[in-house]
Amino acid sequence: xxxxxxxxxxxxxAASDAVEYTGTDRRAGEAAVGGPxxxxxxxxxxxxxxxxxxxxxxxxETRPGGPRWTGPDFFPVGDLTYLSVTQGADTYVHFLGxxxxxxxxxxxxxxxxxxxxxxxxxxxxxxxxxGNPHKDREKAARFGVPAGAVSxxxxxxxxxxxxxxxxxxxREGPTGKWEAWADLKGSRVRDGLAVVGHASxxxxxxxxxxxxxxxxxxxxxxxxxxxxxxxPLVLAPGTASxxxxxxxxxxxxxxxxxxxxxxxxxxxxxxxxxxGAPGGDPVAVLRAVLDGYDCTVLAHRDLDGxxxxxxxxxxxxxxxxWWSPTGERCVGAPALALDGYGRxxxxxxxxxxxxxIARQNDEAGLAMAPSTRV
Numbered sequence: 001x002x003x004x005x006x007x008x009x010x011x012x013x014a015a016s017d018a019v020e021y022t023g024t025d026r027r028a029g030e031a032a033v034g035g036p037x038x039x040x041x042x043x044x045x046x047x048x049x050x051x052x053x054x055x056x057x058x059x060x061e062t063r064p065g066g067p068r069w070t071g072p073d074f075f076p077v078g079d080l081t082y083l084s085v086t087q088g089a090d091t092y093v094h095f096l097g098x099x100x101x102x103x104x105x106x107x108x109x110x111x112x113x114x115x116x117x118x119x120x121x122x123x124x125x126x127x128x129x130x131g132n133p134h135k136d137r138e139k140a141a142r143f144g145v146p147a148g149a150v151s152x153x154x155x156x157x158x159x160x161x162x163x164x165x166x167x168x169x170x171r172e173g174p175t176g177k178w179e180a181w182a183d184l185k186g187s188r189v190r191d192g193l194a195v196v197g198h199a200s201x202x203x204x205x206x207x208x209x210x211x212x213x214x215x216x217x218x219x220x221x222x223x224x225x226x227x228x229x230x231x232p233l234v235l236a237p238g239t240a241s242x243x244x245x246x247x248x249x250x251x252x253x254x255x256x257x258x259x260x261x262x263x264x265x266x267x268x269x270x271x272x273x274x275x276g277a278p279g280g281d282p283v284a285v286l287r288a289v290l291d292g293y294d295c296t297v298l299a300h301r302d303l304d305g306x307x308x309x310x311x312x313x314x315x316x317x318x319x320x321x322w323w324s325p326t327g328e329r330c331v332g333a334p335a336l337a338l339d340g341y342g343r344x345x346x347x348x349x350x351x352x353x354x355x356x357i358a359r360q361n362d363e364a365g366l367a368m369a370p371s372t373r374v
Contacts, residue, residue, distance in 0.1 A: 028353025
């Protein structure tokens with residue numbers, strides 16, 4: 001399925017719109033956060049997030065379907081080196097950060113922190129520490145970055161690479177109290193985990209290493225995780241993403257370090273080359289109905305910083321897809337989501353630190369209007 005962009009037809013954004021971020025404005029986004037950072041609330045309104053050196057930025061749609069937004073609102077969060085978001089079926093937005101505090105000589109004190117936005121436009125809760133499973137300060141400083149998912153019962157699951165290259169899990173128990181860190185084992189795990197919460201409530205996670213990929217599954221919702229057989233495929237670090245493409249079946253996407261292009265893979269099947277020339281970020285993926293068909297929409301930032309867009313029938317990547325230049329450029333990975341009316345929306349953080357939103361128009365297929373600066 002071919003895609004079209006009004007911005008590309010207009011030969012790109014005017015140069016005067018691109019302002020280099022200088023780091024002096026705390027309300028200018030330095031980068032997109034990890035995970036699906038453009039989220040839809042229970043009331044049908046979007047919230048978008050970005051990170052600065054000193055905290056979290058939040059933009060809020062004023063009504064379902066746009067086009068007006070408020071913000072950015074600034075929430076100071078000190079000493080974060082990484083921040084990701086995940087959302088449950090209850091639409092609560094969970095923030096997972098890696099905090100690194102330096103106190104004199106020696107390695108920094110590192111822990112994982114968590115906060116919640118319960119409703120669109122409402123305050124973010126205080127940041128609570130989930131700790132660090134390593135007692136040794138040297139090992140604790142090598143603790144990785146968090147990725148998470150929320151089960152159907154609302155229990156948050158947080159995954160982090162440990163200092164020894166294994167995978168650690170900390171999650172909420174049935175009463176809401178956090179359980180202790182659990183060691184899921186694994187070997188030579190790299191940061192850049194891909195985690196999916198299925199509609200059934202089961203969660204699975206994919207981690208890459210230097211020589212293969214590892215996957216952990218739950219046999220049932222909120223059950224214990226077990227490690228599946230390793231997948232003899234290599235992922236470019238930090239490029240993996242995942243989408244539920246059938247009931248309890250995930251499709252993983254990542255950059256192949258041998259070719260530099262994106263591939264799709266469903267465990268037990270073949271690797272499907274998708275082309276493209278991504279710039280080292282995860283590809284954004286979304287299921288949407290286009291012209292009456294169940295489709296998968298993909299967007300990635302290429303080596304020049306431009307956003308490329310494509311669509312194909314869900315689980316029919318082998319039929320081919322065409323990457324369409326949007327004429328948009330961004331810092332960090334773009335985001336894809338469906339708005340309150342079911343339209344595909346592309347979100348990006350511009351070089352000026354502002355939020356830009358491009359929305360599907362009424363033409364056939366996947367035709368996107370030019371982005372607007374929020």
